[in-house]
Amino acid sequence: MGKDKLRRFRENLTFDCFVQPEFDEVFHCDHPLKGRWRSDFFHNDNPIVLELGCGKGEYTVALAEHDPSRNYIGIDIKGARMWRGAKSVTERKIANAGFLRTRVEFINGLFAENEVDEIWITFPDPQLKSRRAKKRLTSPLFLEYYARLLKPAGWINLKTDSKHLFAYTNEVVRRYSLPCEVSNPDIYGSG
Numbered sequence: 320m321g322k323d324k325l326r327r328f329r330e331n332l333t334f335d336c337f338v339q340p341e342f343d344e345v346f347h348c349d350h351p352l353k354g355r356w357r358s359d360f361f362h363n364d365n366p367i368v369l370e371l372g373c374g375k376g377e378y379t380v381a382l383a384e385h386d387p388s389r390n391y392i393g394i395d396i397k398g399a400r401m402w403r404g405a406k407s408v409t410e411r412k413i414a415n416a417g418f419l420r421t422r423v424e425f426i427n428g429l430f431a432e433n434e435v436d437e438i439w440i441t442f443p444d445p446q447l448k449s450r451r452a453k454k455r456l457t458s459p460l461f462l463e464y465y466a467r468l469l470k471p472a473g474w475i476n477l478k479t480d481s482k483h484l485f486a487y488t489n490e491v492v493r494r495y496s497l498p499c500e501v502s503n504p505d506i507y508g509s510g
Contacts, residue, residue, distance in 0.1 A: 426465075
């Protein structure tokens with residue numbers, strides 16, 4: 320592991336906008352922030368928007384800057400990548416953005432039922448190997464998790480340039496009769 324990666328891991332822990340739960344805080348139990356993100360983390364009553372698989376967090380930061388009336392949380396497992404977003408939020412003093420380092424499998428231990436207003440999944444890894452299909456962020460299992468967290472009027476936004484993931488997700492939506500407001504197979508060509 321490179322020195323810069325270790326430095327970023329350490330620096331992440333100094334950012335107020337960064338949460339990294341211990342394994343035993345989320346494995347088969349609830350994290351102290353569950354149901355309390357608005358009051359204890361953001362200190363406001365604004366809607367919560369999650370970006371799953373946020374990578375470096377550029378999208379989370381841009382959304383938060385664009386719309387200060389909502390709280391944004393970027394979630395990823397790769398702490399060294401998330402460092403860029405957390406550092407930007409800290410340097411720019413963006414009060415409505417945070418980052419959560421965890422596995423999506425633990426999301427039910429971190430957010431209460433109906434606590435989340437919207438979810439963004441932006442250009443996730445399509446997990447092309449069939450044995451990894453259950454890891455797709457649009458798998459039926461994960462969609463079931465999201466359904467618990469989302470408010471009744473909440474929604475999920477998926478942006479992907481993977482034709483395979485697009486087709487897979489459309490089939491999941493069809494098979495489970497999920498509502499779909501808009502489905503566009505060409506995000507670059509059609510705007």
